[in-house]
Amino acid sequence: MSPDLRTLAASDLPEWLRALNNAFLMPPTVTPEEVTARRPGIDLERTQGVFDEGRCVATFRSMPRELTAPGGELLAASAVTNVSVTATHRRRGLLTRMMSRDLTDAKERGEAVAILIAAEYPIYGRYGFGPATWINEWDVDVPRSGLDRRWAGPAEGRVDLMTPAEIRKIGPELHERVRRLTPGAIDRTDRWWDMDTGLLTFPSMPWKEPFYAVYRDASGQVDGLATYSITDHRWSNKFPRVTLETGKLIAASPAAELALWRYLFSVDWVTELKSGYRAPDDIMPLLLGDPRSAKVETNADFMWLRVLDTPRALEARTYTGAGSLVLDLHDAADLAGGRFRLETDADGRATCTPTRDDADLSFDIAELGTLYLGDESVLRLTALGRVTEERPGAATRADTLFRTPRRPWTPDGF
Structure with a gap:
């Protein structure tokens, strides 16, 4: 009997999640608590699985998203994710069957484009996707950056540290403004904010609270938000060797962006700053007195795009x-x-x-x-x-x- 491709039922989800973990080299066992936590974020009608003798061997799902086009218009998009084929069942056309079905459904729903993040470059071109955005990641030697570590805050406005509960209140409105200024950005759901601020957690992914730095302009309007964590906290001979890793930094104005980067570089004890994934033409390296102190760790394709409705x-x-x-x-x-x-x-x-x-x-x-x-x-x-x-x-x-x-x-x- 050939493998059965079908839209998921709720009873299929534990086996589907196990197959997803297998393919992405994560511990395979999925607890009932994990299934319960993940179920509300999965639209079963947009989720496919291939089953062979009752065992899931391929996974695929998509989500409705809005993509910002150049000029600021929001375009209905099908965001493809959780794509996998178990190693035991490759080269059988399973991905092609799932992709063809999903793209046809997306076009019928009126979604003008499909988007995805490709784990491997060679896979998706044959389905009509092309790399549409790229990312850079920098590793900055802070002592060599040439910035004055005595920075005491922006000339106008202010930077404050805030709690996850405060971020859930102010973050969504800020992001709505920022994404309209950013071609290639997508919307963030309420569930995204709950996950980002620890209100929603998963047993398989312990959450560690980051720091949230918020920039407000002179009128009090929130114009920027940076999330960061300390990932290495070493001291050698009473000298710090501390690494700050930037999670997300979004800004609705140049003043906000500059203020947040200056704040991150001024945090006490930090000797290494990792930028996180940024646009390749991000201003950060040119903010430094010595841009050579920002070493490129990653330069790669990120979001791939497939047009479904050309006009x-x-x-x-x-x-x-x-x-x-x-x-x-x-x-x-x-x-x-x-x-x-x-x-x-x-x-x-x-x-x-x-x-x-x-x-x-x-x-x-x-x-x-x-x-x-x-x-x-x-x-x-x-x-x-x-x-x-x-x-x-x-x-x-x-x-x-x-x-x-x-x-x-x-x-x-x-």
């Missing part, structure tokens, strides 16, 4: 000025391909309609995912042969239209 996605974002392009998009799954005319006005607003006109550029739908948020260069993809320039000069025009002043960033995993 909806392309009309949702803004562009750099007026222009016109005919794009011939190839989609093996027949979800978002075709030939489309993209027209943008002087304000960067766009219309996208099917056309039979000759194409200016042609490429696979995965390349549109890579280009969509403005992080990649059309000219670079053309040089690689991944975009075909059908009309001379079209790649340069497209590069000008699609690129954004700052690189997109996805602050949160999912």
